Amino acid sequence: MSQETMxxxxxxxxxxxxxxxxxxxxxxxxxxxxxxxxxxxQRFDYRNWQMMPSTEIHWQSSSASLAxxxxxxxxxxxxxxxxxIVQVGQTTTQVKLLPAELTKQGVLVMDLFDAMREYPExxxxxxxxxxxxxxxxxxTSYHMAMLTSGIFIYVPRGxxxxxxxxxxxxxxxxxxxxxxxxxxxxxAEAGSEFAFTQHLSTxxxxxxxxxxxxxxDAAEDSRVRFSSLDAFGPKTVTYxxxxxxxxxxxxxxxxxxxxxxxxxxxxxxxxLLGEGxxxxxxxxxxxxxxxxxGINNGVTNxxxxxxxxxxxxxxxxGRSQLVFNGIGDIIHGxxxxxxxxxxxxxxxxxxxxxxxxxxxxxxxxxxxxxxxxSVGQVDQQQLYYLMSRGIDRQQAQRLVIxxxxxxxxxxxxxxxxxxxxxxxxxRKLTDEN
Numbered sequence: 121m122s123q124e125t126m127x128x129x130x131x132x133x134x135x136x137x138x139x140x141x142x143x144x145x146x147x148x149x150x151x152x153x154x155x156x157x158x159x160x161x162q163r164f165d166y167r168n169w170q171m172m173p174s175t176e177i178h179w180q181s182s183s184a185s186l187a188x189x190x191x192x193x194x195x196x197x198x199x200x201x202x203x204x205i206v207q208v209g210q211t212t213t214q215v216k217l218l219p220a221e222l223t224k225q226g227v228l229v230m231d232l233f234d235a236m237r238e239y240p241e242x243x244x245x246x247x248x249x250x251x252x253x254x255x256x257x258x259x260t261s262y263h264m265a266m267l268t269s270g271i272f273i274y275v276p277r278g279x280x281x282x283x284x285x286x287x288x289x290x291x292x293x294x295x296x297x298x299x300x301x302x303x304x305x306x307x308a309e310a311g312s313e314f315a316f317t318q319h320l321s322t323x324x325x326x327x328x329x330x331x332x333x334x335x336x337d338a339a340e341d342s343r344v345r346f347s348s349l350d351a352f353g354p355k356t357v358t359y360x361x362x363x364x365x366x367x368x369x370x371x372x373x374x375x376x377x378x379x380x381x382x383x384x385x386x387x388x389x390x391x392l393l394g395e396g397x398x399x400x401x402x403x404x405x406x407x408x409x410x411x412x413x414g415i416n417n418g419v420t421n422x423x424x425x426x427x428x429x430x431x432x433x434x435x436x437x438g439r440s441q442l443v444f445n446g447i448g449d450i451i452h453g454x455x456x457x458x459x460x461x462x463x464x465x466x467x468x469x470x471x472x473x474x475x476x477x478x479x480x481x482x483x484x485x486x487x488x489x490x491x492x493x494s495v496g497q498v499d500q501q502q503l504y505y506l507m508s509r510g511i512d513r514q515q516a517q518r519l520v521i522x523x524x525x526x527x528x529x530x531x532x533x534x535x536x537x538x539x540x541x542x543x544x545x546x547r548k549l550t551d552e553n
Contacts, residue, residue, distance in 0.1 A: 150261070174299065180292075182292040228274040242307070287318040299331065304332075312343075358383070392420060419459060430461035518549050
């Protein structure tokens with residue numbers, strides 16, 4: 121063990137009672153970190169961002185009361201049958217218990233570190249081993265080494281969960297030097313089906329980073345619908361990785377609203393490993409002020425007759441910057457595969473900078489692939505039509521934007537999340553005007 125990793129490992133073992141195998145994974149990741157490169161976001165430069173502020177874990181608890189304002193916005197609208205878990209910083213403050221029939225079937229919704237202790241073999245098998253690997257980049261290695269919070273979702277073979285599963289992950293920025301290093305691990309066994317939604321937000325004014333990963337391991341014939349409302353605060357610099365691995369005839373759908381008030385880079389990627397595997401990856405983003413965002417959204421078709429669709433729409437306000445890279449990669453042998461993508465940006469300011477970059481990498485002849493990209497301003501004919509009906513210009517612009525983003529909004533399964541997304545969009549547009 122190197123001298124650099126000694127404080128990290130000792131602190132982890134003595135203060136958090138985690139399994140030895142987890143500590144070993146941290147040690148390996150820490151040792152790998154100096155040799156790895158930072159992740160690449162094409163046409164986007166973030167070299168001056170501080171993405172790894174500390175190389176020493178600080179275990180800190182957070183008060184459950186910090187979650188109250190975030191939860192009050194959704195509690196009144198929540199379904200009584202909703203399954204939910206709430207984390208503030210490193211502390212799990214609430215778990216709404218599973219219905220008895222799901223518990224009997226073996227469904228798990230719990231704190232990741234509790235799962236490491238109670239279900240060590242299952243977590244060890246899936247945590248950053250197949251879907252995301254620790255040695256990919258400097259930031260994936262950093263994530264594994266510094267991981268301090270997370271959620272574990274496990275749905276056994278053939279189980280269909282009709283109730284929505286929701287997670288509120290709240291960054292505790294009431295104090296400095298309190299990075300959010302969070303990992304959501306989702307395991308869908310063969311034939312299972314469920315929807316998972318996460319809300320990401322910030323409480324407090326201190327400057328901190330958020331390093332948030334999601335892994336989805338979807339076995340054959342399973343279906344996972346993932347949606348997220350990302351709304352971190354203005355002093356949060358965010359890096360996210362959301363990755364799915366789909367086996368034969370598995371389906372992973374993504375619907376993400378990226379509305380952070382701070383600078384953000386991230387990757388959404390689906391590996392269609394099995395025959396007939398499918399994914400729909402939908403994202404909307406709104407940038408305002410001087411916020412900068414660079415996003416990769418990728419699908420790799422490895423299985424025969426696999427289908428990957430990417431749909432991204434962004435709105436730029438103020439002097440912000442938004443880069444969408446849509447990456448479709450069809451591997452040799454993936455005959456009959458389909459890959460379509462659409463990347464569109466709506467410019468609401470002459471001072472904003474936007475790029476919509478479709479990238480197709482095809483190493484197979486018998487495939488169907490296409491792409492579309494556009495960067496433009498609000499359709500003046502649509503504005504004129506609305507204004508001719510007595511609607512003022514600002515409201516008309518908001519209606520046009522809502523229509524532009526509607527194709528992704530409609531894909532989010534949870535009504536409460538859709539409404540939160542719409543409310544946040546309206547706030548950003550109103551603040552800008």
